[in-house]
Amino acid sequence: xxxxxxxxxxxxxxxxxxxxxxxxxxxxxxxxxxxxxxxxxxxxxxxxxxxxxxxxxxxxxxxxxxxxxxxxxxxxxxxxxxxxxxxxxxxxxxxxxxxxxxxxxxxxxxxxxxxxxxxxxxxxxxxxxxxxxxxxxxxxxxxxxxxxxxxxxxxxxxxxxxxxxxxxxxxxxxxxxxxxxxxxxxxxxxxxxxxxxxxxxxxxxxxxxxxxxxxxxxxxxxxxxxxxxxxxxxxxxxxxxxxxxxxxxxxxxxxxxxxxxxxxxxxxxxxxxxxxxxxxxxxxxxxxxxxxxxxxxxxxxxxxxxxxxxxxxxxxxxx
Amino acid sequence: xxxxxxxxxxxxxxxxxxxxxxxxxxxxxxxxxxxxxxxxxxxxxxxxxxxxxxxxxxxxxxxxxxxxxxxxxxxxxxxxxxxxxxxxxxxxxxxxxxxxxxxxxxxxxxxxxxxxxxxxxxxxxxxxxxxxxxxxxxxxxxxxxxxxxxxxxxxxxxxxxxxxxxxxxxxxxxxxxxxxxxxxxxxxxxxxxxxxxxxxxxxxxxxxxxxxxxxxxxxxxxxxxxxxxxxxxxxxxxxxxxxxxxxxxxxxxxxxxxxxxxxxxxxxxxxxxxxxxxxxxxxxxxxxxxxxxxxxxxxxxxxxxxxxxxxxxxxxxxx
Numbered sequence: 001x002x003x004x005x006x007x008x009x010x011x012x013x014x015x016x017x018x019x020x021x022x023x024x025x026x027x028x029x030x031x032x033x034x035x036x037x038x039x040x041x042x043x044x045x046x047x048x049x050x051x052x053x054x055x056x057x058x059x060x061x062x063x064x065x066x067x068x069x070x071x072x073x074x075x076x077x078x079x080x081x082x083x084x085x086x087x088x089x090x091x092x093x094x095x096x097x098x099x100x101x102x103x104x105x106x107x108x109x110x111x112x113x114x115x116x117x118x119x120x121x122x123x124x125x126x127x128x129x130x131x132x133x134x135x136x137x138x139x140x141x142x143x144x145x146x147x148x149x150x151x152x153x154x155x156x157x158x159x160x161x162x163x164x165x166x167x168x169x170x171x172x173x174x175x176x177x178x179x180x181x182x183x184x185x186x187x188x189x190x191x192x193x194x195x196x197x198x199x200x201x202x203x204x205x206x207x208x209x210x211x212x213x214x215x216x217x218x219x220x221x222x223x224x225x226x227x228x229x230x231x232x233x234x235x236x237x238x239x240x241x242x243x244x245x246x247x248x249x250x251x252x253x254x255x256x257x258x259x260x261x262x263x264x265x266x267x268x269x270x271x272x273x274x275x276x277x278x279x280x281x282x283x284x285x286x287x288x289x290x291x292x293x294x295x296x297x298x299x300x301x302x303x304x305x306x307x308x309x310x311x312x313x314x315x316x317x318x319x
Numbered sequence: 320x321x322x323x324x325x326x327x328x329x330x331x332x333x334x335x336x337x338x339x340x341x342x343x344x345x346x347x348x349x350x351x352x353x354x355x356x357x358x359x360x361x362x363x364x365x366x367x368x369x370x371x372x373x374x375x376x377x378x379x380x381x382x383x384x385x386x387x388x389x390x391x392x393x394x395x396x397x398x399x400x401x402x403x404x405x406x407x408x409x410x411x412x413x414x415x416x417x418x419x420x421x422x423x424x425x426x427x428x429x430x431x432x433x434x435x436x437x438x439x440x441x442x443x444x445x446x447x448x449x450x451x452x453x454x455x456x457x458x459x460x461x462x463x464x465x466x467x468x469x470x471x472x473x474x475x476x477x478x479x480x481x482x483x484x485x486x487x488x489x490x491x492x493x494x495x496x497x498x499x500x501x502x503x504x505x506x507x508x509x510x511x512x513x514x515x516x517x518x519x520x521x522x523x524x525x526x527x528x529x530x531x532x533x534x535x536x537x538x539x540x541x542x543x544x545x546x547x548x549x550x551x552x553x554x555x556x557x558x559x560x561x562x563x564x565x566x567x568x569x570x571x572x573x574x575x576x577x578x579x580x581x582x583x584x585x586x587x588x589x590x591x592x593x594x595x596x597x598x599x600x601x602x603x604x605x606x607x608x609x610x611x612x613x614x615x616x617x618x619x620x621x622x623x624x625x626x627x628x629x630x631x632x633x634x635x636x637x638x
Contacts, residue, residue, distance in 0.1 A: 003350045008430035009520075025425045025521060028359060029350030031322045040347060040359060042425065106344040106361065111327035201328075202344060 003029035005037045005052045005095050012041070012050070015094050018085045019101060021045040032197065035213060037097070040104070047104040049080060052097040057213055059098050064139045065212050066090045066100060068132075068189060073103075075131035078208040080105060107200025107207030115246040116204050118231055122250025124206040125194060125227065129220045129255060132189025141192060141216040143275055145181045148174045151278045155285055166302075170274070173305065177271050182219065182264040190223040191215050195230045221261040224251055225268035228317060229276065229304050237303045245318025262319055266311040273308055277301035322348035324356045324371045324414050331360070331369070334413050337404040338420060340364040351516065354532060356416070359423070366423040368399060371416040376532055378417050383458045384531050385409045385419060387451075387508060392422075394450035397527040399424060426519025426526030434565040435523050437550055441569025443525040444513060444546065448539050448574060451508025460511060460535040462594055464500045467493045470597045474604055485621075489593070492624065496590050501538065501583040509542040510534050514549045540580040543570055544587035547636060548595065548623050556622045564637025581638055585630040592627055596620035 013024045022045030030038040030049075037052040053062060066082045070090070073081040080102035082090040092099055110117050143151075152170055157163035191198070193214040200208040224247065232243040251257070280298035287295045311317075332343045341364030349357040349368075356371040372381060385401045389409070392400040399421035401409040411418055429436050462470075471489055476482035510517070512533040519527040543566065551562040570576070599617035606614045630636075 009427040010431055012427075024427060026423075026427060026519075031348030031350045104345075108328040108331075108343060108345060112329055200345075 003031075003037045003039070004054050005097050007037075007039060007050070007052070007095060011095060012039075015092070015099070016041075016043065018087070018092065019083060020086055021048065021083060021101070033211075041101070048083065048101050049104055050094075050099065050101055052094060052099050054097065057098075061139060062091055062098055062100075064137050065215060067137055068135060068215055069102065069212055071135045072128065072131045072189075072212075077128055077131040078105060078206075079128075079212065080208075080210055105200055105208035105210065107202050109197045109199060110201055111196070113196060113231055113243065115240075115242050117201065118227075118243045118247040119250035120201070120204060120206045121194070121199055121227060121231060122224070122247040123253050124199070124209060124250075125191070125223055126251045126254030128191060128209060129188055129223070135189055139216045141190075141218040141222075143192075143214070143279065144218060144222075145177055145271060148177065148271075148274060148278055151282060155278070155281050157285075170278070173270070173274055173309075177267065177274065180267050181271065182260070182267065185219045185221060185261055185264055186258075187217060188220050189215060190218045190220060192218065192223065192226065194223060194227050219264075219268070220255075221257065221264060222268050222272065224248065225265060225272040228265070228269050229272050229301070233304055233307075237300075239307050241316070241318045248317060248319060262314045265314045265317055265319070266308055269308040269311070269317075270305060273301050273305035277305055322356045322358070323373050324416050326356075326358060326369070326371070326414060330414060331358075334411070334418070335360075335362065337406070337411065338402060339405055340367065340402060340420070352530075360420070367402065368421050368423055369413075369418065370421065371413060371418050373416065376417075380458060381410055381417055381419075383456050384534060386456055387454060387534055388421065388531055390454045391447065391450045391508075391531075396447055396450040397424060397525075398447075398531065399527075399529055424519055424527035424529065426521050428516045428518060429520055430515070432515060432550055432562065434559075434561050436520065437546075437562045437566040438569035439520070439523060439525045440513070440518055440546060440550060441543070441566040442572050443518070443528060443569075444510070444542055445570045445573030447510060447528060448507055448542070454508055458535045460509075460537040460541075462511075462533070462598065463537060463541075464496055464590060467496065467590075467593060467597055470601060474597070474601050476604075489597070492589070492593055492628075496586065496593065499586050500590065501579070501586065504538045504540060504580055504583055505577075506536060507539050508534060509537045509539060511537065511542065511545065513542060513546050538583075538587070539574075540576065540583060541587050541591065543567065544584060544591040547584070547588050548592050548620070552623055552626075556619075558626050560635070560637045567636060567638060581633045584633045584636055584638070585627055588627040588630070588636075589624060592620050592624035596624055 012027060016024055022043035024043055026042040027039050030040055035056050036054050039050040041048045041050045069079050070082055072079050083101040084090050085092055090100060152174055157167040198211045199206060227247055228244055232240050234240055277298050280296050280301060283295040284298050331346060335343055341362035343362055345361040346358050349359055354375050355373050358369040360367045360369045388398050389401055391398050402420040403409050404411055409419060471493055476486040517530040518525060546566055547563055550566060551559050553559055596617050599615050599620060602614040603617050
């Protein structure tokens, strides 16, 4: 569940008087999501999402995310649009947490991925990358290649003999990625977390992208590598090359990949698999007893990493 | 949180084809609530609540609840109105659970209770009682006086010496209530769980009553006794007689209490306090490790029981 900070009717009604969006008629906590507290808020003026930013979000980075969503929405991308309060502020405080109101997007995320979803996703991702051009702020990707060695060390796997083999294998992989990580590819705003639950569909069309709280300035095609992992494997662990081909083809309907970008896909896919493997492993080894959110399985991403380690040419992804 | 049974977009879209309410545009799990899985569902036709009934609800009793809400709504009471599928059924199945779609009610529940809320609640409760007249089905209150002795015994307090004093005190109370429980007062449909989170307000008006899954055929004024406990104590445990007076006065704007009903209030309030004490105690002693829902504090209701044990006349409630 994803309501860590309770909000009362009086707190919320009072908070809403700071906005020009009507008065509160209904609100409920949203059960989905793991990072922040989200509420569906209905007012006499419409439907909105209220987010209270919890401790995993660095408050100093919130202006980047808020301004990015505003920029992308102004470029016609369908994403949550932060609503300015009467005083112009888009970030305010509620119950001791930074808080924002954003517009509500219609759409449902796809639990079962069809190849056509991947094509639509690819196109939407390229539109995001194009809409992000000209955005004036930068945010480093603090979960990219330079973060992986310290992240691996922080997992404290050496004290447990059963983890020694895994630890040594991951250490070799980190070294390989440090030595081979591409540095000269086109960069810009990437979403960096475009998992299925962050992509809304109405029918076969993408109706909106949400949850920009990992967005950063990084190699554009890395977003595609993340989605090769998040969208193109079946639940039995097998790689579905048709979905990968559709994803990349959809992307290229809006933005063509250069030869260098295509050839970087295998190493970027390895890096992306390692990134989610390591953060999940960290959460697995460090999640508190009785936590509200069940940690995700890191081994799913180890299996994906092993697949990409066997890839020698981007044709393995249908290119 | 309150999503025990996950629902996918495809399951739900397919389920909705059985109804004439448009096609799915959005849905999210509702974090509040403890008994069933609830989803806020938006379609091209409107906004609805989808409920999947979980294991604490007896499927054989669902027709009572569904027909009751339909009856009450037809009498003008603002409550969730079950939506009939194309085949006329109001109860169907989704993901192996009995499931129903009901209309969405605007309103927010009051975290802080003002005396005016109690007056409005009393009036709404009396309207519920009047609207329930003529409802053709019966359901015994399986959490009333005859259930308390077996419930107390099932709590298995005798094995723990620290519970012996509490156990003996409760056993005496059960005996007192069995001997003094009123049997000749007017009966009808009662809600039996009108806690603040089941009463929606817009401004100072009650906009709707929800969660009829404890509703039953019982002494009408017992509903009032339940609300004396649920609405009229402060968080420090003190009894707010103004709120009680407003609750009863609000009730009597719609339905006058007889002398016998008024005089039964103290014993009914004791019984109601014991009922919630015992079910909470049972959940407290029996909740599984890592349960999604934190059990509520039974001692809050022990304190309320002790207050009512000192009451010798209904004037203590502002009458």
